[in-house]
Amino acid sequence: MTEITEHDATLPPAVRAFVLHWGDMGSQWGVNRSVAQIHALLYLSERPLNADEIGEKLGIARSNISNSLKELVGWRLVRRVPVMGDRRDHFEAEVDLWQMLTRIAEGRKQREIDPAVAALELCRAEAQGDPRIGKVARGRIEAMYDFVKTMEKWHDEMIQVSPSRLLMLIKMGRKVLALIPGGKTKD
Incomplete structure (x- = not known):
């Protein structure tokens, strides 16, 4: 599985619809669908997420997540944030x-x-x-x-x-x- 599907039950329906729509819009603007979906998920997330959590929620391959996060960090739409007690990188989206x-x-x-x-x-x-x-x-x-x-x-x-x-x-x-x-x- 390379991207979230309509039948993915790990996300609430409104969040799933937003992520799917943002992914579609991103691809129409020339942005990789996975990049846009990760951005949408992080934008709606109430807390920073690590790559494993992103992969679990969206069903995206780890290598794709890593490359997508690098792109989002490069655009300054997403940033790394430390989480106490966890050595993994966590990410949050710019919400302004x-x-x-x-x-x-x-x-x-x-x-x-x-x-x-x-x-x-x-x-x-x-x-x-x-x-x-x-x-x-x-x-x-x-x-x-x-x-x-x-x-x-x-x-x-x-x-x-x-x-x-x-x-x-x-x-x-x-x-x-x-x-x-x-x-x-x-x-």
Whole structure:
């Protein structure tokens, strides 16, 4: 057995459903299903768990658990914690949703956006000096570069906003558009 199944009776139904759903969402986002399921289990756990307990609850192979925990620790979504009287490593998840979101955003930016910016900068420089590149292609490379740089700047600005202020901004939703000239929407 490599992952939790619908019929696994070791977890309460709501926890099992959450873990399964988080695993499915993770795989849709490009995260290994086992990594996402372990994260979900630790997120819901009331106490730190060791690898054996994780394996028992999820039916995941020990080697898979070890690799998954390394990945989660690398993302700073899970941390090792000492447990009195037990020499084994125990793990707990970050439970602050804003911290979790921030760490995921920072990690994805480093792994996905930063390399894209570097590649676009190279393409842009090469296109500017190559007479074989047409005006349309050069313009589209420039537009893509400008867009990605704008999104990168927005990310860097938003990551600095306090969670309470960011939540206020999010809750305002499209009402923010009324503050921008020409920003009214159709209702």
